[in-house]
Amino acid sequence: MDRRNFLQKSAQMSALAAASALVRSRAEATPTAPATTAPAVDPGIAARNAEVTWNKAPCRFCGTGCHVQVGVAQTEKGKRVVAIAGDRMAEVNKGLLCVKGYHVGLALYGQDRLTQPLLRQPDGSQTPISWEKAIEIVAQRVMKDPKGFAMYGSGQWTIPEGYAALKFIKGGLGHNHIDPNARLCMASAVTGFISTYGVDEPAGCYDDLEAADTIILWGNNPAEMHPVLFSRIVDRRLRGEKVTIFDITTRHTRSSDHADHVLMFKPQSDLAIANGIANYLIQNGKLDQAFVDKRVAFRKDADVAKPNLDGVPMNFEEYKKAVSFYTLDKVAEISGIEKDKLQKLFEVFGQKERRIMSLWCMGMNQHTRGTAINRLVHGVHLLSGHFGRPGDAPTSLTGQPSACGTVREVGTLAHALPGGRVVANDHHREETEEIWGVPKGRILAKPGYHTVAMWEKFSTPTDKGGDIHTIWVQVTNPGQTLPNRTKLFSHHKAGPDKFLIVSDVYPTATTRDADLVLPSAMWVEKNGMFGNSERRTQQWFKMVDPPGEARDDCWQTLAVAHKLLELGHPGMKTVDGKFLFHMEKDGREVPAWQWPHYYDRNVDEALFEEYRKFSRYKHKDLAPYQEYVKARGLRWPVVQQPDGSWRETRFRFAEFDDPYVKKGEVIQFYHSVTKDDRAQVWFNPYEAPPEVPDADYPLWLCTGRVIEHWHSGTMTMRIAPLRDAMPQAYVEVHPDDAKALGIQNGEVVAVESRRGSIEVPAWIGGRAKPQKGLVFVPFYDERLLINQVTLEAHCPISKQPDYKKCAVRLRKVAVAPAQPAYAPARGNG
């Protein structure tokens, strides 16, 4: 019996089992109809036990945006989270979670939570200090030279936290040195959307997962990384539906196990594959001519060597000629994919009746041509007309819970302002200054340093042009996640005037090098709002107290801002003389900067209601805060109806669902960069990556993730069920490569690149099977920092580095057999 038969048999058995189930539980039969006013508590769960109170929250981990029910009870250790359940009223996950989500409550109670502010002493130790002193130190670092004080955050900032940080830097300090780790994560998706549609974020949504009959995974492994979404796809097969999955990949992953067609491609050749599809459509008369004639314009980079976001127009004939290079033979040669498999992929896009959903995440985004491959994938959907119907959509996924909500929508990026605005635009700055009530000219027109540049400047001595003297890190772990760590995370070597401030919940690779550590509250220890991959804005309330003296990140920002006001920094006042973060309740000012008063008023609501004013410009309309209290998230644009209710939008640019599309237009790209309601189909050629394997470094290195761990593992490595299941990083090696190098399964090898090396055990025939000539290392293990090895080369437009490919070699390392546990060499960092 082969695998396919076995799968079929299993499906039949399962269907039978389902049919003969002794209990046809109403609860499990169908999740509730999408409700915008679902009660916050799932009554089924709430009634299980009176001692436990349940409330809704989005999961703390990835960008899928599952809702969990959080069970809180009084225990001998105080009021704590004691249970987690999938939220049956959540449309995203319909009561299901993944193994991380089920154990998210455990993330709060690691034994080494940071509970006190810590200051680095001259001897290198970190000793506890008071919050008053800590806030004073941060403020003094600003006063020393405000222009050299940068903030570095992430897509784990809640929406109000990110908004406060952005306003503090851009509206308060008057410069733009604020960037998030999302720059390392989905910046290429953003530039792809903007250069194609003129506005960021997917037009489709998760509803497409059920409506599509063909799923294309572009370098994506959702079985591990977005498991709940992947189950929404593959579980359809149990219901007798046919879903065809194409997996375009460099490793055979768990997603490949479920795929009908596995297209194993050479790194970087995705550019050729997408161009090949476009060429096939043109050569075989498979273009959706009506769609192309009315909705599409063609575009290319003016100078391929120096590409930018704007590009220049080209006509169809030029485009046709440009892609004609990418014949089936040529693409097969560049990509290494068998011709018959490629042909199948090409043909699928030519079939109008199909509903095709493309999914991608880091594979396409962490790419030195990240913007280009994003554009090309949008392009093949537009050329083939696989756009704007349910199930027909190119949809990027995000890795962090609020990469969309905070980074992309609030705009916590060096070049951005809230609601899709940019600092370079005079009008945008004026609008922003008006809403913030700060004097005209406060916001600087020049973009700040993007992530790689910011850390490079921070790691460069001041007298050699390193003009960032302090970075305040919130909600992320750059000491582990920055590429080429040796170069970019080494401020201690750059002189004594450099100062690193880190707000976090656990000790990390970043806090270890920090000069000041601020203990933070996390997840349901504070109020919060996230925005997931499908434009869904979510809200939750604080349920338990943070441990020790840990405090909300947003409070920390407000406290520093107010301290600066006290010290006389002119930026912390509005034009009418109020505090930059002035908040009122019942007509009186709330001193939210004082911790005992922080919860006197819902600071999240105050900040969100202000931020909401920015959301109309790009038709990303947000509803009032209280609407999100009632819902399991709402997808923007959320538009008020004549009866006063608020309606979310599932499919943008499509008349049947998007209220901003003109009647009769069917599809309208109303933010078109060419102002003619057309989307841009870009031509971008295949270009070789900056570093390719050679005689000295003969292997590709790809980095990534596993289902058990999230991001840098700070939280999940403290959760026993997850850590036991996947306790450490490893290097996946193809059996042929292992054989050639004489590497045994489990043996420790050094993974070496031109930038650094780590020692890590080899796993042959493990979780996934890399193609020959490629090794894979997951990046979650802080003891095995693969980013000593990776390359900081980045996409010239999105500035997102390529963690997916660089050249390495493997070297056997002798480990004494008497010591089963070994101490990894820390490289030269």
Place this chain on the structure above:
Amino acid sequence: MQTHEKQPNPGGRWLHVLAVGALSVALVGFLAGTTHVERPAASAPTAQDAVGVPPAPSYRELRERGRDPLPPGASELLLQQMPPRDVSATVDPGFAEREQAVAARRQLRAFDGAPPRVPHVVGQEGLAACGACHMEGLLIGGKPIPQASHANYTNCTQCHVPTDAPLPKSMARLDQSVGSSSFVGWWGPSFGRRAWPGAPPATPHSTWMRNQCTACHGDSGALGLKTSHPWRTSCVQCHALQSDLENPGPPRSPLPPGPGAQAGEMPRASVGNPQGAPAP
């Protein structure tokens, strides 16, 4: 040929030749067996196309993978060999067995409602193998292999991870340097409510993800959780589901909201005040 002619007993000679041959083979075999042949690399277990008989794992694989999941097909062979079920046999677990079974459940779960961890090695490829045993449940040598308590999902390792890492046994391990969670999980009641002694107990738990009663209460369940009357198959005939446990929430009413249903009045959990601050 000459030698042949000289020998009066050709049969005896052949015996000698055979003996020498056999000895040589034995010697070569012995030497080959004692010599450690360095295999350059363990090859990945390839997808097996064998029909019927599951392929035997190599000694190397056995050593490295520890207790292996049964290869595809093996469980079906086992299933055929299982004795027929005696559904008329009365089961009467006592309180001690119940407590034991409940404790065993907790061993594999972080809290009531967490997906159980898998107490055996899980193959890193081909996930449908789970269904071979857990779709129906098995009883092998008195040891129950539980049936899945739900049947609507495909990607098993999305929720269920092994208690023990799937890494090769030979892999050098790092010390666990981080502090584990001090999380304390919540557990629901172990018994269902009865109206009077002898009355059928109501279901003490939600049937969300637990709608296959036989998974825990049938043949493949632990003794202490087993029903005393396995021949009855319509469980809900007597054991009432509790509507407050089962209700997934009322569907949205097509009618306009009544005068009391103002925004902000939707029921929320009894946690804190409207600002979300914890109750003092």
